[in-house]
Amino acid sequence: MKWEGYRQSSNVEDRRGSGSAFGLGGGRISAGAIVIALIGGLLFGIDPLTMLSVITGGGSGGNMVQEQGSAPAAPPGDMQAAFVSTVLADTEDVWTGLMRQENKTYEPPKLVLFRGAALTACGQGSAAMGPFYCPEDQRIYIDLDFFNTMANQLGAGGDFAQAYVISHEVGHHVQNLLGISGQVNAARARLPRSQANSLSVRVELQADCLAGVWAYHSQRSKGWLEQGDIEEAMNAATQIGDDTLQRRTRGTIVPESFTHGTSAQRTGWFKRGLQAGNMTDCNTLRSEKL
Incomplete structure (x- = not known):
């Protein structure tokens, strides 16, 4: 991916120097709580942010102290941050044009770089959850170490695999x-939980399709x-499918607990968006077959 030399976004906030021991309600979050939250999200389709809030006594997040103000931009010379900023800038350009065609205004999200954990308007976020989007503060949160995890543990390396992840969150x-x-x-x-999970799958697959539209x-x-770039994105979508992740971690799969879709579904909807770049092709919420 020939990304160097293009415009970088001004909507990147670097909180990596803020420390990683954030807490809910003034307390600290333990590694055990993160593990429990991840298992709950994987097995039962529960939002890990919600799980963490409950486990650590945060409730609905009403007593959470959120970081105020904007963090500084990433320092010059940080190639990973520069890459993320460049991809984000391109999503801004693409979605500004596409939303204009729909007579709508695109308001770009902020993208927050953090390490370990981050306080958000949606709850306590952890690097162990991977990148995530918080609609309450319209921010995307990424611990850049996740890209190393993708490459070394999930077998999903490559710059366009990383761009796919970013564009999915922008979706x-x-x-x-x-x-x-x-x-x-x-x-x-x-x-009920199983039906709620099924609806979550449709939302995630739509974000995959919108990532394809962007691409x-x-x-x-x-x-x-x-x-090879497109193949990198397809491989990433495959490696983070619910069935692939459950087979890797549990040795078996539980379809009713899926919250993001199977590997085949994720790659299929990304390809659908990529084929013609039409937002109307991404209506997973009304599609009879996923």
Whole structure:
């Protein structure tokens, strides 16, 4: 991916120097709590942020002290941060144009770089959860060490694999701007767990499709993809499918606990967005077959 030399976003906040021992309600979060939250999210489809809040006594997050103000930008010479900032800038360009075609204004998200843990408007975030989007503060949170985990533990290395992850989270931001996130969250609250999980899968697959839409338009405008880049993104989508992750960690799969979709579904919807770059092709919420 020939990314160097392009515009970098001004919407990146570097909180990596803020320390990693944040807490809920003034307390500290333990490694054990993180593990429990991850297991709950994987096995039962429960949002790890919610699990952490409950485990550590945070409740709904009402007594959380959120970091105030914007953090500084990443320092010059930080190549990983420069890459993330460049990809984010391109998502801004692509989605500004696409939303304009829908007579809507695109409000770009902030992207927060952190280490270990971060306080968000949605709850306590941990690097162990991987990158995530918080609709309450319209920020994407990434611990850049996750990209090392992708390459070394999940077998999903490559710069465009990383770009896919970023664009997936931006896809959640697009869903938020379009009002999809709020409607789905309200519906999930009224459903039994298995049905709520199924709805979550549809939302995640739509974000994958929107990532494909971005990739289509990004390549048309810049032509910066190289041979093997698309395969890197497809491999990343495969490695983080619910069935693949459960088979790796448990040795078996529990479909009713899926919250993000199978490897085949994730790659399929990414390809659908990539084929023509049409947002209308990403209506997973009404699709009979995922």
